[in-house]
Amino acid sequence: MKLDSKIPKGNLSEKWDNRKFEMRLVNPANKRKFDIIVVGTGLAGSSAAASLAELGYNVKSFCFQDSARRAHSIAAQGGINAAKNYQNDGDSVFRLFYDTIKGGDYRAREANVYRLAQLSGGIIDQCVAQGVPFARDYGGLLDNRSFGGAQVSRTFYAQGETGQQLLLGAYAALSRQIHLGKIEYFPYHEMLELVLINGHAKGIVTRNLITGEIKTHAAHAVIIATGGYSNVFFLSSNAMGSNASAVWRAHKKGALFANPCFTQVHPTCIPQMGDHQAKLTLMSESLRNDGRIWVPKSKETAKKLREEKIKPADVPEDERDYYLERKYPSFGNLVPRDVASRAAKEMCDQGLGITKNGNGVYLDFEEAIGRLGIDVIKSRYGNLFHMYELLMGDNPYKTPMKIFPALHYTMGGLWVDYDLMTTIPGLFCLGEANFSDHGANRLGASALMQGLADGYFIIPSTIGNYLASLGFEKVNADHPNFEKEKQKVLKQIEKFMSINGKSTPDEIHRELGKIMWNHVGIARSENGLKEAIKQIQSLRKIFYKDLKVTGETNNLNETLEKAGRVADFLELAELMAMDALNRKESCGGHFRVESQSKEGEAARNDKMFTYVAAWEYAGENKKPKLHKEKLTYENVTMTTRSYK
Amino acid sequence: MTINVKLKIWRQKNAQTKGKFETYVMENINIHLSFLELLDELNEKLIKNDEIPISFSHDCREGICGTCGLFINGRAHGHLRGVTTCQLHMQMFKDGETIVIEPWRARAFPVIKDLVVDRSALDKIIQAGGYMSANVGGAADADAIFITKGIADNAFAAAKCIGCGACVATCKNASAMLFTAAKVSHLAILPQGQCERMRRVRKMVDEMDRNSFGNCTNTYACEMDCPKNISIAHIARMNREYLRSVLT
Known part of the structure; x- marks a missing residue:
């Protein structure tokens, strides 16, 4: 497999325009012939679903919560960055780009980050048009505050509830499209499998969390926007339900997982x-x-x-x-x-x-x-x-x-190209769930910016390019692959119900969290990581021998839901440790004790590790295959991050 | 420090079957546990005893997602003002206390299981009109509209609603007026919201009425139990908006 990041030609500031011009378009009258599945309703998922429906596509929106408005973006507090320079303090698109690249310790793609900075201003405009009540000064203009890693004030906020207000804006846009009949809405549904036909993503299998019904859904393309995987650590700032199942199951179907060891600890x-x-x-x-x-x-x-x-x-x-x-x-x-x-x-x-x-x-x-x-x-x-x-x-x-x-946050995620498409054609990944913009460390107030840039502005352009390459025939769920994946889901549920051991999913999850915090947490060492891999493997065996789930499968059963999520965490955790072991340097949130300066600061190894580590799933208990996407810096000089 | 408490919890298999209270005794509870962590602990015990754990809604556990909502000792989100259920801690309860835990009770919120209810009626009210119809792409510069701090702050105070449904649960009429009014008010106050102001309030109120919510009789219970302290002044504003809308 060769990774093609599809970074457009031209100067940094022209790349996005060039890409938009290169891309094929779907004629307005033909958009209604395409169905798109969006999994997740956080900032990225809601904004994507709403924007695509506004364009005329038929969208199916899924979330495991009882309402789209509950997605964990709601809990973001501080703010959202944008290079508006409203404070006249020397901010610019280039400065936001530079701060983000530097903040990410030179492990993110220049082109993606520059585009993010370019789009940042438009996000604020859109949110204000929707009625997001950002803080204002007495003259009536928008107020800003400063955030970590920046020396300008470019963070827009709504008291300490910025994520809530932005999400409610996106949720309102989503609700409007539901009302207009352009979005079919599936709350209380969890994605449990991705369905491929001829190597292209064509649908998903879901479980209705209330009735237990396992159902297949077909579409021309699938978007995953299900957030990050901090809950691998059991204790995190993520919501209780935040999980990695959608991305992990897509990974097992062929989507590469990039930089899984890049996790962020919030101070x-x-x-x-x-x-x-x-x-x-x-x-x-x-x-x-x-x-x-x-x-x-x-x-x-x-x-x-x-x-x-x-x-x-x-x-x-x-x-x-x-x-x-x-x-x-x-x-x-x-x-x-x-x-x-x-x-x-x-x-x-x-x-x-x-x-x-x-x-x-x-x-x-x-x-x-x-x-x-x-x-x-x-x-x-x-x-x-x-x-x-x-x-x-x-x-x-x-x-x-x-x-x-x-x-608090995971910078790693499914590998995506400049169009936000994973290595599976037709499968796109947005927001925290992808790896694209934050490198080895995310700056504060940049997650909201990325989620909304992906959903409001990037995917509406890039998905059209993919869809335009397809025919207009409806994708039906009667292809045998749908039934095959459905049976796989049913079998897994049966397995969880039948082990009848002594450990609850939470108990095993808590154990996993301890292993991860001790060995794959703030400081990581070669021996610790090797130990972690051993411990995770044995914990996984315990899980399949000693799991206990009570209750029924055709009813609300949170223990069963949790069992599936923990099963996936137990596999993802090992990949995180392996990636951390492979990256013998310290960069951003990844600190290897073997790689530090005399003063104890993180020491990068640019010669060896200026690449994105994208892992390919090789099968159960097989060593995953590492692919490297080389990162090149043409517009910034790689310096040692110094905040002294 | 630890305490002992007795929990009387509503158990109900699904919407079709009848429910009843079950009693559980919890001993040596660390007072630093959150109220929901107490239920987690109880559930772990039930699973180990081969019993079915208690279903209850929760997610962010920091008071912002609006998922959790229990009726505790006759009050939505318990007796403390300005908090959600997940923000209650055992230090707020007395040693030896009996705590009665029920689901939100309202015709518009059918019970799904145990303490979990279906609040999709609230989504429907928003879908009917709780937005500004602003497609992505055409927005003007964010600072093109001046909005004075007072107006922005007022709009924010209404927009804080987390959609938990406590106002409905605590109202003797199971009215969703505070929830609906908070959104009507947030959008009606802002200059951007003027274009659809008349249509919006009518559509939202009509949808509210269609979903078996009761009417408002000004008992102020909703304001009392709202975890975000949303003022019933918004209901007054919604009534004015509605009258203006139907009369002009």
Whole structure:
């Protein structure tokens, strides 16, 4: 298999225009002859479904939640980047492109990232037209805030609920098309298989989560926009239902999986409080605009704080270590996420952590409240402070927040070309589910931008090029491949129901999470990764021997749903560890302890690893095959990321 | 610190069968557990005992997706104001307390199983008109329209609705007025929303009426139990919008 990224010719700024002009079009009257399946209704899925329906295609939209509006994009807090330069502070399309490439530690494609920056402004325009209530200043113009990894203010926001407002905008557009009859809507449906005919994606198999009915759906093309796989780690900031089944099952059908080891740990989450905790809660990175991160300088003070013998206010200013400001004076508390996360872990590993289990640092607003007044802080972060107080019982206006890094986002995903098509013709992948734009590390407020760029602006153009190469005949689900895949799904369900062991899917998932956090987490080593692979393989055996699922198959059965998701996590986890083992360099969110500078900063190995690692599924228990897509940088110079 | 609680939970196999309360005793509960983590723990036990776990809706577990929704001791999302069920923690309950847990009860929300109800009627209200008809492609520059901070903030306060259905569940008439009004209000306040203002409110209210929701009798219960503190002033605005729409 040869990877063709289909990057258009021409100067960086002309590539997208050139590509759009090269592409074949589907005449407006013919669009209604094509059916498109969209799996997932987050920012990417909803915006894609709505935009394609607006163009006249027949769309089928699927989500496992009870409503499209629940997709996890809803939980994004801080904002969305756009190169509008409304603040007159020197921003430009090129600067957003440059920041994103650099933030991604030079492991993303130039052409894709530049296009993303070009489209960013249009996203804000579209969202405002839909009625998204972004924050405004008293004069009536849009307000911006700054985010990690950037020295300009280009982040648009709606208090701490930007993802919600953007998703509700896309959901509204989707709802309108449902009303107009252009979208057939399938909530409570989970995609369990992809169906190929002659190597092209032509449909999916779903389970109706309420009735248990297994059904096939046919279309001319399939779009997967089902988000990331942070939940491999059990504890993450993702929603409970977020899963990798759609992408993983597509991978097993031939779609290459790119850079699975590129995962992002978010520096500002609420620390874990107990063993039965089901998930971790994120506090928006925007808090780092005004909050200052610190630990005490001495271990003794840290110990007293852990044992609650003293309060943070009792630690005098000169005994505090604002370590990000000290180590990275020019970016300070706004260094990118990977840098901030690693620094927090380093401090805690030195015994300076301040929560009971030693894994936590302070995020302090005292200085900001003094400078700006409590009302300004309240208007900026009110809902976040409220959320924190509910969880922790502390008032962040009075005492610093306790935070610690947690798994949050996955940069890896299905490999896609410039048109967002996977290695399976007719299968497209959008949003967090693909690997395309963030390299080895995503900058804050860029996920929302990517999801909506993919859905509103890119796929409506690129899918037409694929469809124009097909005939107009209807694709029917009566091809034998549909029945074959359906039987496969039924067999797997039967298997889960019949093992009748002792371990619940959650128990096994929790074990998997521990393996991943210990060995494939913030810092990774050769020995640790080899150990992880061994442990994952044996856990997988336990799963198929000792799984227990009760209840029925023709009824709502969350344990059964979970079993299927955990089965896929157990396979994907191994690929993540293998990819991490293969990448003997540190870059972005991937930190190999063997590859660091004298000062302990991540050391890239550009000579060996300036490529996208795209893995091909080789069959059960067989070693996957690695394909490399070489990355070339013609418009930026690869430098060592420095935020000092 | 740990506490003991007794849970009385509504169990119902599906919409066709009758449900009933079952009692479960949970001992030595860590007070840092969230309320839903308590149910997770109970479910793990049930599975291990070869029983069917309790179905309940949940997803983001941070109060924003609107999936969770339990009627706890007679209140939608429990007794605390401004929170969703997933934001409740065991430290908010007393040792030895009996906690009664029911699904949202409304004719428009048939029970699917145990504590899970079908809220697709809310989707239908949005589908009927809860949007601005702005196709992708033609939008003007975002700063071309000036929207003063007050208007933007007001619109945001209405747009915060998470569509959980607590307003319906807690209303003695099972009315969806607060949910519908929040969307009508959000869009009617903004300058972009003016073109479809008249049509929108009529279509949404008509759809609401078609879906077996009751009427509003101004008890304020919805505002009391709304996890996002959405004000019933929006209902007043919707009534004005509706009158203006049918009378002009």
